Amino acid sequence: MSKKVLAILSEFGYWGIELVGPLEKLEEAGYTVEFMTPKGKKAEALPPSYDTTYVDPPLGMCVTTSEAAEKVKAFEATNRLEQRRNMSEEIPERPYFSTPDFLRKFEQYFSDVKVAQDKLTEEYAALLLVGGSGPIIDMVNNQRVHDIILAFYKKNMPIGAICYGVAPLIFARDFNERKSIIRGKHVTGHCIEYDYHDNTGFLHTDLNMGPPPYTLEYMLSDAVGPEGQYHGNFGKQTSVIVDYPFITARSLQCAFEFGEQFVNVLDNGLKRYGW
Template sequence: MSKKILAVLSEYGYWGIELVGPLEKLEEAGYTVEFITPNGKKAEALPPSYDTTYVDPPLGVCVTTPLAAEKVKAFEVSNRLETRRNLSEVIPQRPYFSTPDFLRAFEKYYSDLKIAQESVTEEYAALLLVGGSGPIIDMVNNQRVHDLILAFYNKQMPVAGICYGVAPLVFARDFNERNSIIKGKHVTGHCIEYDYQDGTGFLHTDLNMGPPPYVLEYLLADAVGPEGQYHGNFGKETSVIVDYPFITARSLQCSFEFGEQFVNVLDKGLTRYGW
C-alpha cells in the first residue's frame, strides 16, 4: 500500500491544528502527506488558529491552546505548503450542458476523469479534507473536490474530513445517481451549537459572511438519512466517528484524536469508532 496521503486545503484559510494535528500523527506512523489546493494557490492558516487570545464566540473560551499555536506557527514557517498540487490540473472540469458539441465534451470528461481518478488512487492511500472557514468558499461545492472524493470512495479507500472539511461529503455524488455517499453512515461535523452568528471570515477577501451560509449539522443529518446518524456530541470535548471508509471529526479539539484514528484505519483495519 502507498504510504502517501493527499490533503486538500482551501485557498481562503484553513484552521491550523486541523491540518497539523492529523499531519503529526500520520507522519509519526511513517506516512508522507502531500498537499493540493483548488487552483494551486498557497494555503494559509487562519490567524485565529494560532492566536491564543482569540475567544471563540459560541464557546466563550480561547480555543487555540499555546501548544497548538506553537505547532501551527512552526508549520507555517516551514514552507511545507510551498510545494503543492493544483486540483484544477489534476481533475477535469465537467462541461456545461450548453457547451457546443456537448455530448462529445461530456464523453471526454468521463474518459479523462477515469484516468485522473485511477492515477490519484494509485499514488495515494487516502484523502484528507482539512477544515476551517475557507472550505465554505472553494471546497464544499467544488465539482473537482467531489470527483476527487469519489475516486477514493469508489475504491472504498479512506476519506477523512474534519470540521467544514466534512461538508463536501454531503455533495460528492455520482452525477447520474445523485445519491448521497454518506447515506446510512454515521458521521460527525461542526454542530449547530458551534456555529457563529457573526464573523464567519476568510483570508484574501473582506467578506464577513455573518453566520455560515448553511447549518452543517442539518445537511449531514439529512444526508445520512434515517438509516444513518449524525453525532454532534455537544458537551463532549471531542467527537470523532469512523464508519468506513469515512473518518469524520467535529472540530479543532478533535485534531489529534482524528489523526490517531486515521492511522488506526490505515494500519490496523479499524472500520468503526465513536458510535
C-alpha cells in the same frame, strides 16, 4: 500499500491544528502527506488558529491552546505548503450543458476524470479534507473536490474529514445516481452549537458572511438519511466517528484524536469508532 496521504486545503484559510494535528500522527506512523489546493495557490492558516487570545464566540473561550499555536506556527515556518498540487490542472472540469457539442465533451469529461482519479488512487493511500472557514468558499461545492472524493470512495479507500472539511462529502455524488455517499453512515461535523452568528471570516477577501451559509448539522443529518446518524456530541470535548471508509471529526479540539484514528484505519483496519 502506498504510504502517502493527499490533503486538500482551501486557498481562503484553513484552521491550523486541523491540518497539523492529523499530519503529526500520520507522519509519526510513517506516512508522507502531500498537499493540493483548488487552483494551485498556497494555503495559509487562519490567524485565529495560532492566536491564543482569540475567543471563540459560540464557546466563549480561547480555543487555540499554546501547544496548538506553537505547532501551527512551526509548521507554517517550514514552508512545506510551497510544494502543492494544482487541482484545476489535474482534474477536468465538467462542461456546461449549453456547451456546443455537449454530449461528446461530456463523454470526454467522464473519460478524462477516470484517468485522473486512477492516478490519484494509485499514488495515495487515503484522502484528508482539512477544515476551517475557507472550505465554504472553494471546497464544499467544488466539482473537482467531489471527483477526488469519489475516486477514493469508489475504491473503498479511507477518506478523513474534519470540521467544515466534512461538508464536501454531502455533495460528492455520482452524477447520474445523485445519491449521497454518506447515506446510511454515521458521521460527525460542526454542530449547531458551534456555529457563529456573525463574522465567519476568510483570508484574501473582505467578505464577512455573517453566519455560515448553511447549517452543517442539518445537511449531514439529511444526507445520512434514516438509516444513518449524525453525531454532534455537544457537551463532549471531542467527537470523532469512524464508519469506514469515512473518518470524520467535529472541530479543532478533535484534531489529534482524529489523526490517531486515521492511522488506526490505515494500519490496523479499524472500521468503526465513536458510535
